[in-house]
Amino acid sequence: MIQDIYPSRLNNAYVHCEIEAEDYLLAFNKEGKILVGTDPVRLFPLGKDITSGRQVYIFSLDDKRFFLSLDNIEKPLEGYDFYSIRDARDRFSGKEVFAIFTAYHLWKWYSDNIYCGKCAQKLEHSTTERALKCPKCGNIIYPRINPAVIVGVTNGDRLLLTKYRTGYGHNALVAGFTEIGETLEETVAREVMEETGLKVKNIRYYKSQPWGMALDILTGFYCDVDGDDTIHMDEGELKYAEWVKREDIELQPNNLSLTNEMMKMFKQGKQSFSE
Numbered sequence: 001m002i003q004d005i006y007p008s009r010l011n012n013a014y015v016h017c018e019i020e021a022e023d024y025l026l027a028f029n030k031e032g033k034i035l036v037g038t039d040p041v042r043l044f045p046l047g048k049d050i051t052s053g054r055q056v057y058i059f060s061l062d063d064k065r066f067f068l069s070l071d072n073i074e075k076p077l078e079g080y081d082f083y084s085i086r087d088a089r090d091r092f093s094g095k096e097v098f099a100i101f102t103a104y105h106l107w108k109w110y111s112d113n114i115y116c117g118k119c120a121q122k123l124e125h126s127t128t129e130r131a132l133k134c135p136k137c138g139n140i141i142y143p144r145i146n147p148a149v150i151v152g153v154t155n156g157d158r159l160l161l162t163k164y165r166t167g168y169g170h171n172a173l174v175a176g177f178t179e180i181g182e183t184l185e186e187t188v189a190r191e192v193m194e195e196t197g198l199k200v201k202n203i204r205y206y207k208s209q210p211w212g213m214a215l216d217i218l219t220g221f222y223c224d225v226d227g228d229d230t231i232h233m234d235e236g237e238l239k240y241a242e243w244v245k246r247e248d249i250e251l252q253p254n255n256l257s258l259t260n261e262m263m264k265m266f267k268q269g270k271q272s273f274s275e
């Protein structure tokens with residue numbers, strides 16, 4: 001999965017520090033495309049490549065420090081070009097993709113929070129934690145992470161696969177965001193009912209995954225169909241929802257997503273109907 005970069009490690013502890021010449025500088029344009037090298041050896045610009053503007057430290061990957069440009073860059077530097085996060089996912093692999101997704105999540109949060117939502121004053125950066133502070137009314141804004149669920153619904157030796165109506169074209173599982181006032185398990189039951197009309201039981205947690213591209217923390221659950229297994233698909237959201245036998249499950253083209261790992265675990269017989 002995208003976060004499985006062992007023996008490398010992403011250290012996201014907040015540190016107040018200034019960029020130096022050999023630190024990486026991740027920069028986005030206003031559409032959220034990231035500046036990366038057209039020559040794969042020079043992946044990201046360095047601190048010395050961009051000498052003006054404001055930067056903030058975001059994380060370290062092993063012994064390399066990464067900073068985020070707080071100014072959107074609109075013209076690519078020589079030897080670099082802008083790539084959408086989806087393009088970057090297909091172009092790179094391993095820890096670089098995780099760094100790009102995580103930087104995107106932070107860029108989106110910083111760029112969505114320029115002014116105080118209570119009093120419209122310009123926000124300032126805390127120097128002690130990852131937070132923005134309003135100098136006028138004291139409002140503090142912490143990074144926003146959206147909780148969501150990924151659901152593997154099992155039915156004997158079959159798994160419920162879906163395809164979204166728009167966007168990602170490969171096989172997926174039922175998924176959705178948690179609403180205010182519900183538990184993750186309640187999100188699982190509600191999303192499966194909304195998307196496919198099925199009741200579920202034996203909801204069991206599997207793993208989680210930070211998914212910066214969609215500003216999410218994904219939580220994966222397996223569960224079993226409860227009673228009638230007739231699918232009533234929500235055609236506004238999905239274009240495909242079917243029970244698929246283990247051996248017929250077609251996996252996604254790469255191993256980045258929790259969804260793919262959950263499909264793979266079921267395909268390999270490592271997860272099964274709990275009855």
Ligand SMILES: [Zn+2]
Pocket residue numbers: 116117118119120121134135136137138139
């Ligand atoms: Zn304020």
